[in-house]
Amino acid sequence: MALLQISEPGMSAAPHQHKLAIGIDLGTTNSLVATVRSGMSTVLQDQHGHALLPSIVHYGEAQQVIVGHEAKVKQNADPVNTIASVKRLMGRSLKDIVDKAHIPYRFVSPPSDDASQGMVLLDTRAGLKSPVEISAEILKTLKNRAQAALGGELTGAVITVPAYFDDAQRQATKDAARLAGLHVLRLLNEPTAAAVAYGLDNAAEGVYVIYDLGGGTFDVSILHLSKGIFEVLATNGDSALGGDDFDHRIYCWILDQIRDANPSKQPLSEKDTRLLLTKARQAKEWLTENEEAQITCKLSSAYTVDVTLTAAAFVELTENLVRKTLSPMRKAMRDASLDLTDIKGVVLVGGATRMPHVRQAVQDFFQQAPLTNLDPDKVVAIGAAIQANVLAGNRSGDDLLLLDVTPLSLGLETMGGLVEKVIPRNSTLPVARAQDFTTFKDGQTAMSIHVLQGERDLVSACRSLARFELRGIPPMAAGAARIRVTFQVDADGLLSVSAREETKGVEASISVKPSYGLNEDAIIDMLKSSFSEAESDKKARALAEAKVDAMGIISAIHIALEQDGHLLNAVEKEAISKHIKALETALAGEQSRAIHDATAALNTATEAFAAKRMDESVSRALAGKNIDEVNL
Ligand code: ADP
Ligand code: MG
Numbered sequence: 001m002a003l004l005q006i007s008e009p010g011m012s013a014a015p016h017q018h019k020l021a022i023g024i025d026l027g028t029t030n031s032l033v034a035t036v037r038s039g040m041s042t043v044l045q046d047q048h049g050h051a052l053l054p055s056i057v058h059y060g061e062a063q064q065v066i067v068g069h070e071a072k073v074k075q076n077a078d079p080v081n082t083i084a085s086v087k088r089l090m091g092r093s094l095k096d097i098v099d100k101a102h103i104p105y106r107f108v109s110p111p112s113d114d115a116s117q118g119m120v121l122l123d124t125r126a127g128l129k130s131p132v133e134i135s136a137e138i139l140k141t142l143k144n145r146a147q148a149a150l151g152g153e154l155t156g157a158v159i160t161v162p163a164y165f166d167d168a169q170r171q172a173t174k175d176a177a178r179l180a181g182l183h184v185l186r187l188l189n190e191p192t193a194a195a196v197a198y199g200l201d202n203a204a205e206g207v208y209v210i211y212d213l214g215g216g217t218f219d220v221s222i223l224h225l226s227k228g229i230f231e232v233l234a235t236n237g238d239s240a241l242g243g244d245d246f247d248h249r250i251y252c253w254i255l256d257q258i259r260d261a262n263p264s265k266q267p268l269s270e271k272d273t274r275l276l277l278t279k280a281r282q283a284k285e286w287l288t289e290n291e292e293a294q295i296t297c298k299l300s301s302a303y304t305v306d307v308t309l310t311a312a313a314f315v316e317l318t319e320n321l322v323r324k325t326l327s328p329m330r331k332a333m334r335d336a337s338l339d340l341t342d343i344k345g346v347v348l349v350g351g352a353t354r355m356p357h358v359r360q361a362v363q364d365f366f367q368q369a370p371l372t373n374l375d376p377d378k379v380v381a382i383g384a385a386i387q388a389n390v391l392a393g394n395r396s397g398d399d400l401l402l403l404d405v406t407p408l409s410l411g412l413e414t415m416g417g418l419v420e421k422v423i424p425r426n427s428t429l430p431v432a433r434a435q436d437f438t439t440f441k442d443g444q445t446a447m448s449i450h451v452l453q454g455e456r457d458l459v460s461a462c463r464s465l466a467r468f469e470l471r472g473i474p475p476m477a478a479g480a481a482r483i484r485v486t487f488q489v490d491a492d493g494l495l496s497v498s499a500r501e502e503t504k505g506v507e508a509s510i511s512v513k514p515s516y517g518l519n520e521d522a523i524i525d526m527l528k529s530s531f532s533e534a535e536s537d538k539k540a541r542a543l544a545e546a547k548v549d550a551m552g553i554i555s556a557i558h559i560a561l562e563q564d565g566h567l568l569n570a571v572e573k574e575a576i577s578k579h580i581k582a583l584e585t586a587l588a589g590e591q592s593r594a595i596h597d598a599t600a601a602l603n604t605a606t607e608a609f610a611a612k613r614m615d616e617s618v619s620r621a622l623a624g625k626n627i628d629e630v631n632l
Helices: 069-074 131-150 167-179 190-197 243-261 270-287 311-324 326-335 356-366 379-391 520-532 534-567 570-588 592-605 607-622
Strands: 004-007 021-026 030-037 040-043 056-059 065-067 082-084 121-124 127-129 156-161 184-189 206-213 218-226 229-238 292-298 304-310 343-349 410-414 418-423 431-438 446-453 463-471 483-489 495-501 507-512
Touching: 021 131, 021 190, 021 379, 030 131, 030 379, 040 379, 056 069, 056 131, 065 069, 065 131, 069 082, 127 131, 131 167, 156 167, 156 190, 156 379, 167 184, 184 190, 184 379, 190 206, 190 218, 190 229, 190 343, 190 379, 206 326, 206 356, 218 326, 229 326, 243 270, 243 304, 243 311, 270 292, 270 304, 270 311, 304 311, 311 326, 311 356, 326 356, 343 356, 343 379, 410 483, 418 431, 418 483, 418 534, 446 483, 446 495, 446 507, 463 495, 463 507, 534 570, 534 592, 534 607, 570 592, 570 607, 592 607
Parallel strands: 021 156, 156 184, 206 343
Antiparallel strands: 004 431, 021 030, 030 040, 056 065, 056 082, 121 127, 206 218, 218 229, 292 304, 410 418, 410 446, 431 483, 446 463, 483 495, 495 507
16 A cells, blocks of 8 residues: 655654753863853853863872863873873774884783773773773763753763764764763764854855864864765874974973073983973963063973073974975865865864964965964864754754755655655754655555655665554545654654554654665765666656556546446447546556546546536535525
């Protein structure tokens, strides 16, 4: 039994109320949490007014776990138990970590049957810790900060990851969130989050470059925006280049100054190195807004450092670091086959892009001023918060961000082996749409709902996702029953379809994961064939529709002949049955034109019969009644 569509009442939004949702930028150097309150995105601060949480976890005495600024302080004294830049270890096995010599941690390879799936472990005072567990401590701290600030249970979080993160790294990030007791609404690419923060998803279609210079990493991503969806065209970067290298240049410069002033110098202690690196970072950040920086401190040898670094000298010291970012940009542009004129806009991300000479270099490269009006170290968290707010269902209708979408249309089978699309491809998630269908036959009490995915018009050319039956429809004339079928896809892409008969309220439903088993290539193939087969699909749809129409008319005429055949003489009957035969012959073929013509001929041939039936029913109604009683 199949279906016949009768009307399309449009969208029905899922009901919602304001939910607490957060966006988290889980960074290599710093992490942040943001939310949208009264339509405004805000980065949440800790009780000391810090927005940035250093991504550092310290395992202290007596099972104490310290995260952030206080952990950073321990780095010097207890490097083995103070884990920084854990993001670099996410989803990585021991053999993936090439630069072990420069990392002070005690790495351990996990036993082969370990749940960490081969991910490296760190031997700390608190026992063996996986990068997932360490990241979870950072996420927990941010979660607690958010709950304290927002005063309630969180619905969920959007967590950002670099665009180049592979499945293992993404899964590790999700696992960390789960371990921290966070419901992950979505992982979002960092460059996409930055673009969302700038509202580019509402901007003109085109290509945008995201230049992200953080503490220890440089990432460039080229995004193509089309109908609100960002596609990553290319990524490139340098995983060992960031703001820390600028600090290091200043540190080396200070050492030179000390050497010049005090040739008989003593070796620096570890603590001195740490102190000078901190002073160097402060000087670097100061020089972003000032012409010169005074660097003063006392070393363990009681020697006092007191030097002045000008902005011009700093630029000179670090010019080649800035230049080092150009080659990954060129490569990304080449990979995406783009010219500079193709670039609509450039977004700066990462604290290190605050430096004026970095900005200038980007501007010179792209020959346009980059977008800078948001804080570059907060922009990713802000974008994540905006996305979280949407996914939690706090915005509706046209406001929806077209970010994560149904890759293919979802629909159901109707009469003639055709697919009626209920949720079109590229619909933003979550989405809910309802459509009304009716029965095809008189007295039909069950309906088979066949859920399909794809762009083509024919059931045979789409992917079958699920089938279920709605039973218990009260027997009615064909077309009288109203069956509302609702398709709902939640933020994780889980589809549920329900069907409800409106008068008796019988219901049936099913859930499916539409993306399951479909990889990117399969989706692209299905889309390509929908374009290349569009013409033949149109013909097939026309044919199927003509057949459904014709069969409906033949069946109606048979019923009419049974009821009122006495109104016709033999010649008239013969004429009608000749036309029915002609239409049946046309139906056996594949020519929609021929079916149309034969249907039209049958309609004309039965016009007189229809008029006679009308007269007959009017006189039946009028029989024995006085004219006042008749409500014509
Ligand atoms: P990540 O994405 O790696 O976690 P961030 O985006 O937080 O890193 O960037 C951290 C880097 O930004 C550090 O090297 C920090 O010194 C640098 N930074 C922050 N503020 C400034 C500033 N005002 N001027 C120059 N560099 C800055
Ligand atoms: Mg970052």
